[in-house]
Amino acid sequence: MASSSSSSSSPPLHLCNVNKLAMIINRSHALLHSIAIVFLISYRASFLFQETKNRTIPTLPWLLIFASELLLSVSWLLGQAYRWRPVTRTVFPERLPSDDKLPAIDVFICTADPDREPTVDVMNTVISAMALDYPPEKLHVYLSDDGGSDRTLHGTKEAWKFAKSWLPFCKRFDIKTSCPEVYFSGFEDYDHGNFSKSSVFEAERQKIKEKYEKFKERIRKVAEEHRKVVEAGGATSNSRDHPSTIQVMQEYSNEEFEENGEVKMPLLVYVAREKRPSHHHNFKAGNLNVLLRVSAMISNSPYILVLDCDMYCNDPTSARQAMCCHLDPHIASSLAYVQFPQTFRNLSKHDIYDSAYRSIFKIQFHGVDGLRGPGMCGTNFYIKREALLGSFKQEAGLDLMELKRSFGPSNEFIKTLRQDYKPSFITDGKSSSILLEEAKILASCSYEDQTTWGINVGFLHFCVMEDIFTSFQLQCKGWKSAYLNPVRQQFLGTCTTNLGEVLIHGSRAASGLTQVAISPQFCPLIYAPPRMSFLQSMTYIDMAFWPLLYSLSLWGFAIIPQLCLFNAIPLYPEVSDPYFSIFLFIFISSLAKNLYEILITGGEIRTWINERRIWMIQSVTSFASGSLDAFLNMLGLGEASFLPTNKVSDDEEVKRYQMGIFDFQAPTMFLVPLVTIILVNIASFLGGLVRIMFMDSFGDWRKMVGQISLSFYILMANYAVIEGMAIRKDKASIPKSVTLLSVVFSVLILSVGSVILC
Numbered sequence: 001m002a003s004s005s006s007s008s009s010s011p012p013l014h015l016c017n018v019n020k021l022a023m024i025i026n027r028s029h030a031l032l033h034s035i036a037i038v039f040l041i042s043y044r045a046s047f048l049f050q051e052t053k054n055r056t057i058p059t060l061p062w063l064l065i066f067a068s069e070l071l072l073s074v075s076w077l078l079g080q081a082y083r084w085r086p087v088t089r090t091v092f093p094e095r096l097p098s099d100d101k102l103p104a105i106d107v108f109i110c111t112a113d114p115d116r117e118p119t120v121d122v123m124n125t126v127i128s129a130m131a132l133d134y135p136p137e138k139l140h141v142y143l144s145d146d147g148g149s150d151r152t153l154h155g156t157k158e159a160w161k162f163a164k165s166w167l168p169f170c171k172r173f174d175i176k177t178s179c180p181e182v183y184f185s186g187f188e189d190y191d192h193g194n195f196s197k198s199s200v201f202e203a204e205r206q207k208i209k210e211k212y213e214k215f216k217e218r219i220r221k222v223a224e225e226h227r228k229v230v231e232a233g234g235a236t237s238n239s240r241d242h243p244s245t246i247q248v249m250q251e252y253s254n255e256e257f258e259e260n261g262e263v264k265m266p267l268l269v270y271v272a273r274e275k276r277p278s279h280h281h282n283f284k285a286g287n288l289n290v291l292l293r294v295s296a297m298i299s300n301s302p303y304i305l306v307l308d309c310d311m312y313c314n315d316p317t318s319a320r321q322a323m324c325c326h327l328d329p330h331i332a333s334s335l336a337y338v339q340f341p342q343t344f345r346n347l348s349k350h351d352i353y354d355s356a357y358r359s360i361f362k363i364q365f366h367g368v369d370g371l372r373g374p375g376m377c378g379t380n381f382y383i384k385r386e387a388l389l390g391s392f393k394q395e396a397g398l399d400l401m402e403l404k405r406s407f408g409p410s411n412e413f414i415k416t417l418r419q420d421y422k423p424s425f426i427t428d429g430k431s432s433s434i435l436l437e438e439a440k441i442l443a444s445c446s447y448e449d450q451t452t453w454g455i456n457v458g459f460l461h462f463c464v465m466e467d468i469f470t471s472f473q474l475q476c477k478g479w480k481s482a483y484l485n486p487v488r489q490q491f492l493g494t495c496t497t498n499l500g501e502v503l504i505h506g507s508r509a510a511s512g513l514t515q516v517a518i519s520p521q522f523c524p525l526i527y528a529p530p531r532m533s534f535l536q537s538m539t540y541i542d543m544a545f546w547p548l549l550y551s552l553s554l555w556g557f558a559i560i561p562q563l564c565l566f567n568a569i570p571l572y573p574e575v576s577d578p579y580f581s582i583f584l585f586i587f588i589s590s591l592a593k594n595l596y597e598i599l600i601t602g603g604e605i606r607t608w609i610n611e612r613r614i615w616m617i618q619s620v621t622s623f624a625s626g627s628l629d630a631f632l633n634m635l636g637l638g639e640a641s642f643l644p645t646n647k648v649s650d651d652e653e654v655k656r657y658q659m660g661i662f663d664f665q666a667p668t669m670f671l672v673p674l675v676t677i678i679l680v681n682i683a684s685f686l687g688g689l690v691r692i693m694f695m696d697s698f699g700d701w702r703k704m705v706g707q708i709s710l711s712f713y714i715l716m717a718n719y720a721v722i723e724g725m726a727i728r729k730d731k732a733s734i735p736k737s738v739t740l741l742s743v744v745f746s747v748l749i750l751s752v753g754s755v756i757l758c
């Protein structure tokens, strides 16, 4: 049962337990459900074998609904790979070797825009990373500022100064909540038992709290000055056109560092890569690749923790936990990264937008961890530098020209790839200025020209979902990964709290994934099976195709049966027909399995209702538009974009999210299809009812029960949309203009659709 059994000499650093009960339940359910699907397929297909003249129902709608059912079934089938062998890992950090034997870690934090990503929050992430429970001389924190903003540089210096008081305070009083903002916000319990009542502690706490307030004040002042300059039309730093800047914060500490030998601080480095309008910067992947090169000059640690700027460390122990996997001799050699889940500090208990990605982190990742490990999710992972860059032994006599073609012209950088390379930056004052100069060259925008950075080396920028695509490639090369999901949340970020952002975000993901799905080169259908196990290939096929599968099938379910209901064409068997129970079984079985998974992972019935609803909404809006976008990009008619999500929230908006009220202040291009679908369903549902009650034109109402119920279910599940359209009058309800436009579209669909289909 345990994959890393204890060797005779030492107890294991980590255990991997298969969740047997879940495995049995999942497999039995999958068997039952697939039998029902086979019946469904035979029912649909048999119609097509009837002679055309005997068919009472037009063929086109039948084919379309059959296609929708097939697509959704395929998606269900692919999803079973995640449920085949779920595992949970346990780690034993107390069994790690002593501190002097631990490997060094570089922390990479990316930020891109101080307007959308407030400096105080970014600095909280930086400070919490510096406070990780790890030997400080082996911890190096890099903040990469893609915006090249003076505000961020100033904030970094302030963060460094504040950290000099904060780190010793955390250490002395054993403070687990090492992110100052959260610690002082008072929501957190004081988790340092013995000290909580001592007066020394109280005095220290007060002192440090004042320092924190001053720190925030100084950052706010700079932001204020910046705003004034902008308002006066003055020039500020240009986020798209600036030279590279690298500043090592240790320089600012020397006096104090020497005077107080005890306060050892991790290195903090500010990096802003060069950006020019003439060069594509490849978004976050480009940003991370610059950090890979710059950090190689300075610390070149064998392990790297990647963090989004809003993901602070909520517990200082994650580094040691990750090392339990990376140093476990049973898995270490092929282990590329250890992924922690994304968790969020501002989640509402209603979470109407499923901002928690519950199913991914509570079900799917445990499932793929039982295969060969989860994909990366952009943040919260400890990755081995070697997995991204490779490494070689000196005697291997590799061709230098060959290496330069991959890694670019820097000899200094290529030296760092050697297994016996020893970084000299920190120990040797003389070499450090030369290395810093080299680092600036490595951060220039043209450094990657004519190299394979982003294509074969580092974080890959084939699509904006750099995380999934990079891990896909790593796993194709044979690397494995591990998933750690401890009880205490290790990292906490800010989730999106309004429908508009959620849809833009979903659309970006859908576009990136579909780009992989339809790429002739990397389509997982062809690319994955020869390179990985069957089940793991299934998970990658699912990941790339879900936007297409969901959007096509849900558009089908949302309008085809309705158009037919409107025109009195039955698409489902009569209630008395045994095949009716097959349809009913599939419907109930999938909903019930979903509910079961939610309940056993700590969710509630409300979670289930919310998740079903946002899934439907996203499928017909953002997933559809994102997939379409990918096709347009392929035809050269569009361009990928990665605008950082907004992490500044407006109070009213947060209140609505916390209360579980939909905020429909979203782009019209998303709202119109959604409202149109709802209107089509209302029209056909009412039309269908009226016909049944007043006209006997159906002959037999029992033939229409399936369609009427489907429309009823869609309307009930999406009552929030109806409410937003017809009942609510507040600022965040659906604008009248959207409703009007949607009326036009729904009339068009009903009339044109009826002509074509029936």
Ligand SMILES: O=c1ccn([C@@H]2O[C@H](COP(=O)(O)OP(=O)(O)O[C@H]3O[C@H](CO)[C@@H](O)[C@H](O)[C@H]3O)[C@@H](O)[C@H]2O)c(=O)[nH]1
Pocket: 110, 111, 112, 113, 117, 146, 282, 283, 284, 287, 307, 308, 309, 310, 377, 378, 379, 464, 465, 466, 467, 468, 505, 642, 643, 644, 645, 646
């Ligand atoms: O040109 C860019 C754009 C973004 N970022 C940074 O990338 C991170 C993620 O951006 P965000 O806007 O928060 O995107 P999300 O959609 O929340 O990101 C999710 O999806 C991304 C794409 O798959 C992953 O990279 C992220 O880790 C994952 O949290 C942030 O720290 C940004 O500052 C850059 O460094 N450069």
Ligand SMILES: [Mn+2]
Pocket: 308, 310, 493, 494, 645
């Ligand atoms: Mn984010």
